[in-house]
Amino acid sequence: MSQASKSDRKELYPVGEQPPLGHVPAQMHAWLVRAARFGEPLQAFQEEVVPTPTLADDEVLVYVMAAGVNYNNVWAGLGVPVDVIAARQKAGEPEDFHIGGSDAAGIVYQVGARVKNVKVGDEVVIHCGSWNQQAPGVQAGIDPMYDSSFRIWGYETNYGSFAQFTRVQDHQCLPKPKHLAWEQAAAYMLVGATAYRMLYNWGQHALRSDDVVLVWGGAGGLGSMAIQIVRAAGAKAIAVVSSDDKFEYCQSLGAVGCINRNHFDHWGMLPHWKDAVGYAEWMKGVRKFGKAIWDALGERRSPRIVFEHPGEYTIPTSIFVCDTGGMVVICAGTTGYNATVDLRYLWMRQKRLQGSHFANDVQAKGINDLVIAGKVDPCLSRTFPWVELPLSHQLMYENKHPYGNMGILVGATALGTGATASEPVESVAPAAIPTERRHFFRAQVHTPIPLPERPAVTDLDTTTVRELMHYGVITVSAETPLPEVGRRMTDYRIHAIVVVDAAGYALGLVSQTDLVLARQGRALAEMAEVKAGEIMTRKLISCTPGATLSDAITLMTRNRIHRLVVVDERRGKPWPVGILSMTDVINFSLGGLMEEEEEGAGIIMPEEVYEPTPPRPSKMTAPAAEGQKGDEVARARDVMHYGVITCQPDTPVSVVAQRMLKYGVSTIIVTDADGFLAGIISQTDIVLARQRRNAAEVAALLAHDILTPSVLTCHADTEVTKAITFMTRNRVHRLIVVEEREGGEWPIGVLSMTDVVRQTIAANE
Ligand code: NAP
Numbered sequence: 001m002s003q004a005s006k007s008d009r010k011e012l013y014p015v016g017e018q019p020p021l022g023h024v025p026a027q028m029h030a031w032l033v034r035a036a037r038f039g040e041p042l043q044a045f046q047e048e049v050v051p052t053p054t055l056a057d058d059e060v061l062v063y064v065m066a067a068g069v070n071y072n073n074v075w076a077g078l079g080v081p082v083d084v085i086a087a088r089q090k091a092g093e094p095e096d097f098h099i100g101g102s103d104a105a106g107i108v109y110q111v112g113a114r115v116k117n118v119k120v121g122d123e124v125v126i127h128c129g130s131w132n133q134q135a136p137g138v139q140a141g142i143d144p145m146y147d148s149s150f151r152i153w154g155y156e157t158n159y160g161s162f163a164q165f166t167r168v169q170d171h172q173c174l175p176k177p178k179h180l181a182w183e184q185a186a187a188y189m190l191v192g193a194t195a196y197r198m199l200y201n202w203g204q205h206a207l208r209s210d211d212v213v214l215v216w217g218g219a220g221g222l223g224s225m226a227i228q229i230v231r232a233a234g235a236k237a238i239a240v241v242s243s244d245d246k247f248e249y250c251q252s253l254g255a256v257g258c259i260n261r262n263h264f265d266h267w268g269m270l271p272h273w274k275d276a277v278g279y280a281e282w283m284k285g286v287r288k289f290g291k292a293i294w295d296a297l298g299e300r301r302s303p304r305i306v307f308e309h310p311g312e313y314t315i316p317t318s319i320f321v322c323d324t325g326g327m328v329v330i331c332a333g334t335t336g337y338n339a340t341v342d343l344r345y346l347w348m349r350q351k352r353l354q355g356s357h358f359a360n361d362v363q364a365k366g367i368n369d370l371v372i373a374g375k376v377d378p379c380l381s382r383t384f385p386w387v388e389l390p391l392s393h394q395l396m397y398e399n400k401h402p403y404g405n406m407g408i409l410v411g412a413t414a415l416g417t418g419a420t421a422s423e424p425v426e427s428v429a430p431a432a433i434p435t436e437r438r439h440f441f442r443a444q445v446h447t448p449i450p451l452p453e454r455p456a457v458t459d460l461d462t463t464t465v466r467e468l469m470h471y472g473v474i475t476v477s478a479e480t481p482l483p484e485v486g487r488r489m490t491d492y493r494i495h496a497i498v499v500v501d502a503a504g505y506a507l508g509l510v511s512q513t514d515l516v517l518a519r520q521g522r523a524l525a526e527m528a529e530v531k532a533g534e535i536m537t538r539k540l541i542s543c544t545p546g547a548t549l550s551d552a553i554t555l556m557t558r559n560r561i562h563r564l565v566v567v568d569e570r571r572g573k574p575w576p577v578g579i580l581s582m583t584d585v586i587n588f589s590l591g592g593l594m595e596e597e598e599e600g601a602g603i604i605m606p607e608e609v610y611e612p613t614p615p616r617p618s619k620m621t622a623p624a625a626e627g628q629k630g631d632e633v634a635r636a637r638d639v640m641h642y643g644v645i646t647c648q649p650d651t652p653v654s655v656v657a658q659r660m661l662k663y664g665v666s667t668i669i670v671t672d673a674d675g676f677l678a679g680i681i682s683q684t685d686i687v688l689a690r691q692r693r694n695a696a697e698v699a700a701l702l703a704h705d706i707l708t709p710s711v712l713t714c715h716a717d718t719e720v721t722k723a724i725t726f727m728t729r730n731r732v733h734r735l736i737v738v739e740e741r742e743g744g745e746w747p748i749g750v751l752s753m754t755d756v757v758r759q760t761i762a763a764n765e
Helices: 072-078 084-090 189-200 221-232 244-253 276-297 315-321 343-348 361-372 386-397 482-491 512-519 549-558 582-593 653-663 683-690 695-699 720-729 753-762
Strands: 027-034 045-051 059-068 104-111 123-126 165-169 173-175 212-216 236-241 257-260 305-308 327-330 352-355 380-384 405-409 475-477 496-500 506-511 563-568 575-581 644-647 667-671 677-682 734-741 744-752
Touching (some): 027 072, 027 084, 072 386, 104 165, 173 361, 189 305, 189 361, 212 221, 221 361, 236 244, 244 257, 257 276, 276 720, 315 343, 380 386, 386 405, 475 482, 482 512, 482 753, 506 512, 506 563, 512 753, 549 582, 549 683, 575 582, 644 653, 653 667, 667 744, 677 683, 677 734, 683 695, 744 753
Parallel strands (some): 212 305, 305 327, 380 405, 475 496
Antiparallel strands (some): 059 165, 496 506, 563 575, 667 677
16 A cells, blocks of 8 residues: 555545545544443444544554454443543543443554554554553563553543544554454454463463363353363363353364353352351252363363353352362453352362453463464454444343454455455364353442542541440340240340350350351251350450441441440450440431331332231241251241332432331332332441431432342242352341242342241240
């Protein structure tokens, strides 16, 4: 191509008309996200004309031929969990818009004064790692991925690939594999380089030939890259997928075996280590999964590397099945972020849990070389024309996109253009990519409402626990038999009881959960043989009367409890003097502001109040645990309370708090206009909303602002033991009992630990 003559030049070119090489028009077409239209991709992305960006000395302007699609720009469009525009403006960049796009292939049109590695006319692919090349750490040779200046281009930086021109740093440019069409070349770098770093960057755990590697989501973007990298190293990938129809695809990429994860049901957070029944059940599931790995491999070897990204659902399994001395390497938490680890396996078997994020230049080159050599296929599943860029993201947002990687034509005007060499000899020819997504769950992001800016000190910091606490504590001795402990808890309607010595000093605490777990595997008569001191938790979470409310709140939320024992420690031992509860804090925080609401508002089901709605008379004599003899299986319906106290998303928080206090409940169910479950608000949510706000500001918030959208539920016919394990696994004390109706989940009642204690320990003698 020749340099452009002046007469060829235009200020703006239609998309698809390539400017003369080296001529940079003043303006360009781009898909922009603006704060005013944050939302689903179809709303967030709009095509606009903006000035073409100018370059710093180490930057390169690339004419984009094709772009790749990644989930990060779904987030950018939604404006959560980070408002990328505000974040950049805070860092001093002026633009009030975001041009996303973190994968691209194109042609170099302009280079900064110091750029040496590429020149105008070079065909390049771009990796999305950018950093300050002059930063002291980077200059000293420390991995730039650890530098505070590291940013993902086209997500955390502006001027990504969803435009005719993109601005990148010189080191982000790598040679385009000549045998690939533009859209293929634009599709693999982000996921490929991420997978390469995960597998190669971690010292003694770097991938070796003959390693066994367990790859989650083998048909997905990361997984398909990982399988191919593993094959290229002469190692053995076992792919986990959600249906048998993806086996062929994963095998064509090089997986030596595949497992359908839907043949197992032990997923999610670990059962509490005290939950013997739940733990035994989990262990059965995870062992069965471990055996499936050996069967798929054809030998009894465990994976030295587990390639993780689902997160919360799979981490406990990944750590268990990982070989002694092996590594679980993780770059995402697609199913949730509260991963649980049984530390006993981690330390005894000396396993490593390693976080990993994108890649540096070395790793980007690593994957690019494998692609150039034909050892890794880009796994392009679908290409969209320029005008369908928002649609491609909308499909991703709705989980309707195909497996593999998606591309967008930008400068390229037709599919399949841009290849200038024949396929390398070793070229991989994968089977057809599965299209339909099933059993896919992406964790919701709960966006916290921003805290108001205000002086650090509020009334929560100046009020002491002494001013709010209830004086007097219900106690038992270490010798009290468990049925009596249960009776006192239900009589006094408390969730935990302090165990004291003969002089009255606190020795520990028995919670409802401790009692319920002690009931596992024991007949009621056997419960009388067990004493409070044998099951109490010795670590008493307590505060002194002089502690501030702020400190007390933090202590409660950190430990996921709703009450604190207040102790006097003047004699060197804890003397329990009272209790501070979340209810007290809510009363203090919002008490003055609550309006009288209409009778009966917000309550589903015939009964108006929660507490007086008794459980149905139970046929049950005990929760049916493994090892128990002759007991009927107890179901939630035998124990639960029918009826729930509800509000709607637009109910003011002051009314929500009022309902909590009025009905003596610690959670309020949020339902949509049709009565379906939309979320839950706990006392903790209200107390946290009060931080840095005064009462009037909290009262102005709506339920929608503070609700938790994911609600832990069970059905009326769920076995009580399973419900207990589900509660203890998730560190909650109640489940919302729902009916599946067309349109969603319909809340019909609540199953709480209190119900279980009352029915199975205290009431049945
Ligand atoms: P993807 O193409 O959507 O694939 C995700 C895979 O996860 C799917 O193939 C699915 O396979 C599997 N999966 C879904 N739910 C699962 C569950 N409950 N248990 C086990 N597997 C499940 O996404 P991707 O491009 O591979 O990216 C995966 C994650 O990594 C995303 O969250 C992405 O944002 C993140 N990511 C992070 C980085 C980084 O640098 N930190 C880079 C790239 C991507 P089956 O349904 O067949 O099991």
